[in-house]
Each structure stands twice: as structure tokens, then as C-alpha cells.
Amino acid sequence: MYTAQMTALKYIILFCMFCGSFGIEKHDSYTKLLNRIEALEQEQRDSRLKVERLEHSVNFQSKVIQSQARQIKLINEELFKTNKLLQQSNRMSTSNNRKITILRQLLFQEAQSKHNQKTDGSVSGMGSLPKQKEQKTQGEDFVDVQRPRSQAWLKKRGAPTGDSSLIKRQERAGISFSVYLDHDLTLGPHQTVKFNQVIINDGNGYNTNTGVFTCLEAGVYMFSFFIGQRSETDGVTAAYAELVINSQNMVDAVVETYHQYQDLQGGNTVIQRLKQGDVVWVGLMLSGHAHIEGSGSLRISTFSGVYLYQ
Structure with missing residues (x-):
């Protein structure tokens, strides 16, 4: 609307100038007015270009923001998956710790059992005689004195049975x-x-x-x-x-x-x-x-x- 009005005004002024109804001084002032109108039109065109560039920049920034929003969404999804994996890893770690504890207990029991067997063997060997066999009195059968004896056998005959505190702790x-x-x-x-x-x-x-x-x-x-x-x-x-x-x-x-x-x-x-x-x-x-x-x-x-x- 503004451009159409400026163009109409410019043509009216030109028409009046060519019709000779104005003097030379008025002709100069109208020429200046036309130059001013053309300068305003140029400024308007420049303003439009700036507005178009700004609109283009806004559209581009909007697309960048949308792209970044999609990337943030993907990152959040990856973080959620990672947290789930960490939770599963923690549960597996807890389960593995339990298994390790059980294995340690089993190994400890096995080592303790071997220690007890070794103690039983060393104790039974302390009372051995130079001869490999001795004959029991009162018609009893021959007994191999070199054979390791059980705790019950040693206790029955009054022989020492190893570490008394260890045996006591095992019995309770x-x-x-x-x-x-x-x-x-x-x-x-x-x-x-x-x-x-x-x-x-x-x-x-x-x-x-x-x-x-x-x-x-x-x-x-x-x-x-x-x-x-x-x-x-x-x-x-x-x-x-x-x-x-x-x-x-x-x-x-x-x-x-x-x-x-x-x-x-x-x-x-x-x-x-x-x-x-x-x-x-x-x-x-x-x-x-x-x-x-x-x-x-x-x-x-x-x-x-x-x-x-x-």
C-alpha cells in the first residue's frame, strides 16, 4: 500500500512538471522531493532484504534447535539403557560376590578337613612300635600299629588327639x-x-x-x-x-x-x-x-x- 501511494505521488508530480504549471523554483523543489521518495523506496527495499535474511536465519536456527532436541532425546534414551545395564551389572556383581563367599567357605572347609586328617595321621604315628605288628593279650587279634588311627580309637586308648582347643571348637x-x-x-x-x-x-x-x-x-x-x-x-x-x-x-x-x-x-x-x-x-x-x-x-x-x- 505504501509503495503504491509513493508511486502515484511521483507520477502526479511528473505530470505537473511537464504540464508547465509550476515555476522553475517549484520544479527544483519537486525534483528534490522525487529524489527523497526514491531514497525512501531504496531504504524500504533494503529493509525487506534484512527482514528476509532474518526470517531465513530464524528458520535455520529453528531447524538446528529441532535437530539438537532429537539428539538430546537419543542421548537420554542411551543413558536410560546404560543405567539399566549398570543395574543388571550390580545385581550380577552381588550374585557373584555371594558365589565367591560360598566358594571361599568350601575351600576353607576343605583345607580344615585336610589339616584335621594330617593331624590325625601324625598323632597316630607317635605311638607306633619298632615292630610292624604286635600281638594283643587275652586272645585278641593282631593289629597293624602303623595304620593311622581315628580320633575315637586314640581317645579310647588315652592317646593325645592333636590340638585340644581345635578339637573342642569342632565338637561344639x-x-x-x-x-x-x-x-x-x-x-x-x-x-x-x-x-x-x-x-x-x-x-x-x-x-x-x-x-x-x-x-x-x-x-x-x-x-x-x-x-x-x-x-x-x-x-x-x-x-x-x-x-x-x-x-x-x-x-x-x-x-x-x-x-x-x-x-x-x-x-x-x-x-x-x-x-x-x-x-x-x-x-x-x-x-x-x-x-x-x-x-x-x-x-x-x-x-x-x-x-x-x-
Whole structure:
């Protein structure tokens, strides 16, 4: 509309100039006016070009933003998949740790069995005679004195039977426990984690109602604990746990999650000499509240202890 008006005005002025109805002075002023009109038209054309360039730039930036948004979406999907793989890896690691623990126990039992057999053989050889055979009195059969004797055979004849403390410890039931948490907990600082499900509790030293192990016999014990945590929201969520003996902190564990639905586990192990009546438990430390994950199928929050030696 503006361009059409300017063009019409220009033609009217030209028409008046050629008709001779204006003087020379008026002719000069109208020439200046026409030049001004042409300058304004040029500025308008330049402005249009700038607007078109800006529109092109805006469209290009919009496409770039859309492309970046798609890339961010793909990255988020990859992060989600990676988090799932990490969760699966953590579960596999937990399972492998359990298998390793079982294998270690089996190896320890096998080594202890070989040690006992070796002890039995050395003890039976101590009472051997220079002769290979001796004849029993009162009509008994001949007995090969070089053959290794059993513990019962040696005990019946009053012979020494190896390390008495080791034999005594083997004869009694033993002291050990392993428990886990089968439900989620939210606890405050210095509250005790009550692991309520028992895997083994030889000696009944662990109390599921209080979450406390009471030492039944003085000696050296090994304790280990693990705390699991699952984050329900994005952001850092932390749980700080400690193993306590007689209200004294021994070792600590930290679990920090950074993403929603992330499962992590933290724990620690300690070997300590205890006196009869000493108490041991796992509790939370620092201020605030912490969420601990527990499950009957995924047993990632556990507490274990075993008597080693006097």
C-alpha cells in the first residue's frame, strides 16, 4: 500500500512538471522531493532484504534447535539403557560376590578337613612300635600299629588327639550368623538397622528384634555388612552406615545414587577381638534420614559375623 501511494505521488508530480504549471523554483523543489521518495523506496527495499535474511536465519536456527532436541532425546534414551545395564551389572556383581563367599567357605572347609586328617595321621604315628605288628593279650587279634588311627580309637586308648582347643571348637556347634533385610526402611541418624531375616544363626547370638549381635564367647570375630539403596528421584541421595561395637564406630560404608531407579550397594568388613557380652550392630550415621532397600528376592542389605579363633 505504501509503495503504491509513493508511486502515484511521483507520477502526479511528473505530470505537473511537464504540464508547465509550476515555476522553475517549484520544479527544483519537486525534483528534490522525487529524489527523497526514491531514497525512501531504496531504504524500504533494503529493509525487506534484512527482514528476509532474518526470517531465513530464524528458520535455520529453528531447524538446528529441532535437530539438537532429537539428539538430546537419543542421548537420554542411551543413558536410560546404560543405567539399566549398570543395574543388571550390580545385581550380577552381588550374585557373584555371594558365589565367591560360598566358594571361599568350601575351600576353607576343605583345607580344615585336610589339616584335621594330617593331624590325625601324625598323632597316630607317635605311638607306633619298632615292630610292624604286635600281638594283643587275652586272645585278641593282631593289629597293624602303623595304620593311622581315628580320633575315637586314640581317645579310647588315652592317646593325645592333636590340638585340644581345635578339637573342642569342632565338637561344639560354633558361632556364626548371616541375616538380611526383606523390606525397605527409612531411618534417622544413629538408628539401628534391624535385619529381620535369618540365613544362619549358630549359637543364637543375633537378635532379629533388636538387630544386635551379642558375643557368646571371647575371641576374634569377623563381621561384614552391606547396605543397598534405590533412588526414586533424580539427584543425589546418600546413605551413610557404620558398624558399631559397644557404641564405638569400627568401619563405615557409603551409598550414593545420582539417577532415578538407580540401585547401588556399599559395605565393609572388619576383624576384631571381642569379650563375652560385647554387642555389635549396624546403624546409620550423620544427620537427616536415609532410605535402605530390602527385598526377599534381591538380598542386597545384609549383616554377617563368624567366630574365627580364641
